[in-house]
Amino acid sequence: MAEEISKGYQPGDVETQWYSRWIDAGCFRGDESADKPSYSIVIPPPNVTGILHLGHVLNNTIQDVLARRARMEGKDVLWLPGTDHAGIATQSKVEQKLRKEEGKTRRDLGREAFLEKVWEWKEEHGGIIIQQLKRLGCSCDWDRERFTMDADYSRWISKVFVDLFNEGLIYRGKRMVNWCPKSLTALSDEEVIMKPQKSKLYTMRYRVAGTKDGGGPDQWIEIATTRPETLMGDTAVAVNPKDKRYADLVGKMVIRPFPEAEIPVVADDHIDPEFGTGVLKVTPAHDKNDFAIGLKNNLEIIDVFHPDGTLNAFAGPEFEGMDRFEARVKTAEKLESMGQLVKVEDYENSVGFSERADVPIEPRISMQWFLKYPCVEEAAAAVANDEIHFRPDRWKKTFAHWMEGIQDWCISRQLWWGHQIPVWYRKENAADIQSRESLDATSAGDDIYVGIDPPGDADQWIRDEDVLDTWFSSWLWPFATMCKSDEESSPTLKKFYPTTDLVTGPDIIFFWVARMIMAGFRWQGEVPFKNVFFTSIVRDKKGRKMSKQLGNSPDPLDLIAEFGADALRFGLMRIAPMGTDIKFDEDQIVEGRNFANKLWNAARYRQMQEGAVETGPVDFASLSIYSIDILARLDQLERDIAMAYEDYRFNEIAQLLYDFWWSHYCDWYLESSKGDFFEEGNPAARASTLATMDLVLKRFLLLVHPFMPHITEELWEKIGYREAGDPEFLMQTRLPAGGVLEGQDKDAIAKARAKTQAVYESVGRARNLKAEYGLGANKNVKFIIDPEGGSFDQAAVFQRLAGAGEVIVSPGFKAEKGLPVALTAIGKIYLPLEGFIDVEAERARLGKELDKTQDELKKVNAKLSNENFVTRAPDEVIKEMKERQKHWQQRVDELTRMIGNLGV
């Protein structure tokens, strides 16, 4: 039953209490045995040790809105939550802590002990982001929470690996990969971020072999490079075969200055004669293109770096142990001292950085596992033909482009935290294989065992030390969370797969979305989701990305504490357009808070009126014109919102809710109907208005609930809108079908609404008039209305809304000259004020209005006298224009007459 509503809304306790009640009642549980239509989302799993940022808030609020709306539409909803083990990120954090607290590295501890530490860390910090999502109000089915390193889930990873290996899609090979010298692991192409750098372009010269020692003239070849520190690994120089300048050098040898050696000059189409000197130093071990040239020309590969980016023994004793960037300077100095450095120029180029460690990656040859993607065509087609609907759909193009140029995926990582590769090597050969010296392994055999479970005679084997890329587990998320790998068919999978919507950021379209689609086809034979909604990226006020370093990322939990989760949700949703970035400003959350308070107080106002809650069908005949108007607006709102949901236009929905409530319901409807409560005399009108208020408020709470779940649930209970037979909570309540005015006389509705608009418009003009005479807030002014058509029966409402002490309806009122007047839809409104009559002032005022009116009329007349317009514009536009012409013409006539009446 109804409970008293306090004066100001305090979200804190209300929100946490409702959340507990929903959880206790199992409201979020996805029911796989029910037979209602299903609706499902899998959460983009946040890093297990991560903390909530605004991007998460936006993303998860959208998912919660979708899930809650779907429930209220009567669907069986599963929103499946979970977390990601986030290989590099998590391992680095723990390594950092280990270094700081114990001064040890992971190798000091050994694999097993280190992993124990990581699990400890995970247990300690792993729940934080989940708790934060709960505080936000997310209606995930927490009983089904998954973690990418759960035993069941891990089994899927192994199964997938084995399947792909057996198909020949996964292979092991020595390839040029992106190596992170800080994390000491290979990375995929997607984990490398190109950043523009201010570098130097060094031009050096190598002597052509035999040109001096042989007694001939000294001959040099000039070579431009940005990386002189790799020259010790040069095994050739290359020129374009069409380049005449160097044609005679091809096939000859040049002298690498240190360690001194003769290296050949080769020809390769890849060389751009326009760049630098047109000569490229070829370092097959340290550049992707050089590697290719090296293969073609059968060149020696000399790796001069240690894995951590310092130089090794091949670089020579004076550089051994030196960092690559220091070596860049030192090698240049050495060249200079040898007289072989021609010039150094400033140069801007892009350098690939490790996404996680933020250091330049090093192209490096190493033995890694690679994947040729499965089901590429199916995935590309599914998006191209909208079987999977991207929103906004321009991402289709980005997706298609990536799918076309798709490269094999380096899936092995030299980390410990993650899914260890399910491959074992026979012990006697293991040393060789593990040292990464062996050639490609593309099939199992006597020496290699690939399987979900370890080989029977496990002590005869050694497991591959590497783990898999974190995304190699993420790409299975939509189905691996729903079933164990050895199950024939899980009921959850059957009911909820494919999922309905995926809500994620466009930044992981390749990392995650594309790969999930391919995995979905490969292991479930169909798409993993039907819609992908790409969210905006949340930036700060100045348009910068949120980052820890800048300190421009507000903690959502602080915002929730200050304004409430509902306010944060609503504020963010209201400014989150589809597909473009949003600039975050705390004021937007303040508005969310204010809106919650407005809703609260309007509900409180209803509760202060005596009268039982009554939300049955309306007695149309009893309704005031204002009630008809607001109910018609409510029906329109429900239709508009339903359409906006179809297109995922969340910001529009939030705006529609905001405008309806604040402007139409509170500012106009409630104010216009106050007379029914504050004035004696008409119990029938009072009852009718109260019923209208209940109807609007009840339905409005249902509409707002997905955006602001807590406050709506609270008000629902406090006012007592739950009826016999209704579910326990608002969140479980079905949206009503059909509008409240459905089936009523359309003409009567239109007439009532037109009259309401006339009154509201006139009130506006009356307020205007008051303000112009400096009486904006004066409650004691008198208005005299000379009504259009001879009568006006809404004087009481007019008086209240216009803020007047008295309103006299006087048909044919004969005004004194100079009496302030406004022309309105309901007639002429006079503002008689003793001592204020001033013919000149009024003439000036009316003259100004006449000018404006004439301008409008001129515009309309110009249009209508344009023959092209009259013959070509659509009928309804012409009709509207003619009405406008009539309106302005009448106004001009009237104003002219009134000014004339003022005398010359």
Added chain:
RNA sequence: GCGCGAAUAGCUCAGCGGUAGAGCAUCUCGUUUACACCGAGGCGGUCGGGGGUUCGAAUCCCUCUUCGCGCACCA
């Protein structure tokens, strides 16, 4: 270099072929019995520049400028 966005009131953004809008900020009034997290009113814009299409362009097309984001190249 290729592609994709964005540019509208001081700020954050809606509008995307038919009289330029909202919220915030600012200014003026107002403590009216839901709400000062409020109410009423005002100020403020040649819709980035230039072309074009159209009876009509913030809206469609072209072009330029600025900013952002992908992809590719980078000796």
